[in-house]
Amino acid sequence: MSDAMRAGAVWERVRRRLRAEFGEDVFNSWFKSIEIDHAADDAVRLSVPTRFLKSWIDNHYRDRIIARWSEEAAQPIRIDMMVRSAVTNRVPLKPKAAPESVRPIIQSGARTPDQAPVINGHSDALGGSPLDPRLTFDSFVQGRSNTLARAAALQVAQSRTTDSVLFNPLYIHAGVGLGKTHLLQAIAGTAQAAGRRILYLTAEKFTFGFVASLKNQTAIAFKEALRNIDLLIIDDLQFLQGKQTQAEFCHTLNALIDAGRQVVVAGDRPPSDLENLDERVRSRLAGGLTVEIGGLDENLRLDILKQKLNQARAQHQGFDVPLAVLGYVAKHVTQNGRDLDGAFNRLLASNRLTNQPVTIEMAERSIRDLVRVAEPRRVKIEEIQKIVAQHYNVSRSDILSSRRTATVVRPRQIAMYLAKTMTLRSLPEIGRRFGGRDHTTVLHAVRKIEGLVGQDPALNEEVEVLKRRLND
Ligand code: ADP
Ligand code: MG
Numbered sequence: 001m002s003d004a005m006r007a008g009a010v011w012e013r014v015r016r017r018l019r020a021e022f023g024e025d026v027f028n029s030w031f032k033s034i035e036i037d038h039a040a041d042d043a044v045r046l047s048v049p050t051r052f053l054k055s056w057i058d059n060h061y062r063d064r065i066i067a068r069w070s071e072e073a074a075q076p077i078r079i080d081m082m083v084r085s086a087v088t089n090r091v092p093l094k095p096k097a098a099p100e101s102v103r104p105i106i107q108s109g110a111r112t113p114d115q116a117p118v119i120n121g122h123s124d125a126l127g128g129s130p131l132d133p134r135l136t137f138d139s140f141v142q143g144r145s146n147t148l149a150r151a152a153a154l155q156v157a158q159s160r161t162t163d164s165v166l167f168n169p170l171y172i173h174a175g176v177g178l179g180k181t182h183l184l185q186a187i188a189g190t191a192q193a194a195g196r197r198i199l200y201l202t203a204e205k206f207t208f209g210f211v212a213s214l215k216n217q218t219a220i221a222f223k224e225a226l227r228n229i230d231l232l233i234i235d236d237l238q239f240l241q242g243k244q245t246q247a248e249f250c251h252t253l254n255a256l257i258d259a260g261r262q263v264v265v266a267g268d269r270p271p272s273d274l275e276n277l278d279e280r281v282r283s284r285l286a287g288g289l290t291v292e293i294g295g296l297d298e299n300l301r302l303d304i305l306k307q308k309l310n311q312a313r314a315q316h317q318g319f320d321v322p323l324a325v326l327g328y329v330a331k332h333v334t335q336n337g338r339d340l341d342g343a344f345n346r347l348l349a350s351n352r353l354t355n356q357p358v359t360i361e362m363a364e365r366s367i368r369d370l371v372r373v374a375e376p377r378r379v380k381i382e383e384i385q386k387i388v389a390q391h392y393n394v395s396r397s398d399i400l401s402s403r404r405t406a407t408v409v410r411p412r413q414i415a416m417y418l419a420k421t422m423t424l425r426s427l428p429e430i431g432r433r434f435g436g437r438d439h440t441t442v443l444h445a446v447r448k449i450e451g452l453v454g455q456d457p458a459l460n461e462e463v464e465v466l467k468r469r470l471n472d
Pocket of ligand 1: 135139140141142143146174175176177178179180181182183304336337338341
């Protein structure tokens with residue numbers, strides 16, 4: 001048998017094993033297009049259709065291929081990867097265009113001709129970009145709760161492609177309506193104006209795009225599209241669905257970051273709390289800079305309203321809102337930026353429709369349903385641990401430890417109980433945050449305290465005191 005035939009037979013077996021090991025989708029994405037270019041006894045040269053595939057396989061799968069090959073050939077082997085020239089390219093995977101869902105929402109015009117046509121092909125189809133031109137740094141009002149997030153965002157937006165990347169990825173988290181999307185879009189707009197190639201996607205779009213690309217056999221195009229950008233911005237990461245999509249996202253994250261490209265991600269909670277997220281993604285995210293946007297305090301709410309008024313005045317002649325009314329709205333609409341938007345729009349609508357000046361009475365009437373009884377604020381597990389530890393005069397690390405003396409067992413159980421009743425965290429997540437305990441342990445603690453609170457008025461009072469302190 002010739003070297004080539006032998007190598008061909010070995011490669012068949014290696015392929016089978018890789019397919020079994022990684023699954024059909026990953027196999028099709030990465031290994032399917034590999035061909036043997038040249039084979040000798042102790043060395044093979046494999047080829048792939050694109051430079052991107054080559055570097056990806058080199059970085060992620062090369063060792064695995066070598067190991068499997070050496071096992072199958074029963075001897076150590078050297079492997080070289082190369083890119084097949086366009087002429088001998090026999091791979092039918094090159095799609096004509098990226099699937100619709102891969103279309104970038106925002107994209108810069110600047111692009112050199114040698115870059116993959118995947119995104120290019122769609123720049124026309126993009127037409128009116130859904131990038132909201134109002135969501136800029138100028139219109140983002142700075143307050144105590146968002147200073148750091150804004151500064152980090154600005155830094156990322158203004159750095160040039162050639163600059164070294166300072167924090168990567170930048171992860172911004174906050175509750176709903178606190179300005180995440182506003183900041184991401186401001187980054188996108190600024191970087192785009194500076195000629196950087198950017199891609200702004202919601203995690204849902206990413207998921208959908210990846211899944212669709214697998215179905216359409218355009219996974220490589222999808223990956224190529226992602227490779228060709230300077231700045232990847234992913235919004236609402238909590239909606240990234242599916243193991244495989246997450247693995248792909250992880251690859252993308254790693255590849256971009258390793259290549260010195262910037263990644264910015266926003267989510268509704270810190271990476272450690274993204275329970276459904278692949279551990280690798282979580283730790284990669286945690287390895288960058290994580291900043292939180294806190295709630296909007298009354299001053300900030302007032303400033304945001306003032307800035308909305310300025311925008312509205314420019315568009316609607318004769319429209320004005322007295323400062324006292326803005327103050328009233330800022331005081332009473334406390335939830336988030338979306339409710340502020342809603343309240344403001346109603347004032348505008350009332351004024352435009354009735355031609356009546358905006359007054360406090362009008363404001364009262366039109367925003368009544370937005371004025372909610374103050375919701376209990378978000379309580380953090382760390383805070384619960386801290387307050388409970390203080391209260392029982394133990395240390396927080398005692399609570400997280402495996403010590404089982406009564407002086408720490410009860411406070412620990414109370415803290416777990418409060419974590420379950422005062423946050424939306426799941427039992428496994430709470431277990432993890434309490435020194436890596438099993439969810440059944442948490443469940444036991446919760447039931448235990450629930451039972452005791454019903455029987456023991458003194459304990460009930462203690463728990464109530466703790467709750468009040470946490471809600472302050
Ligand atoms: P998120 O993505 O965090 O849910 P958004 O970015 O969509 O929140 O913000 C909701 C609304 O509140 C938007 O209209 C946004 O412009 C406004 N908003 C939030 N924070 C600010 C801010 N600091 N300055 C100006 N507008 C803000
Ligand atoms: Mg958002």
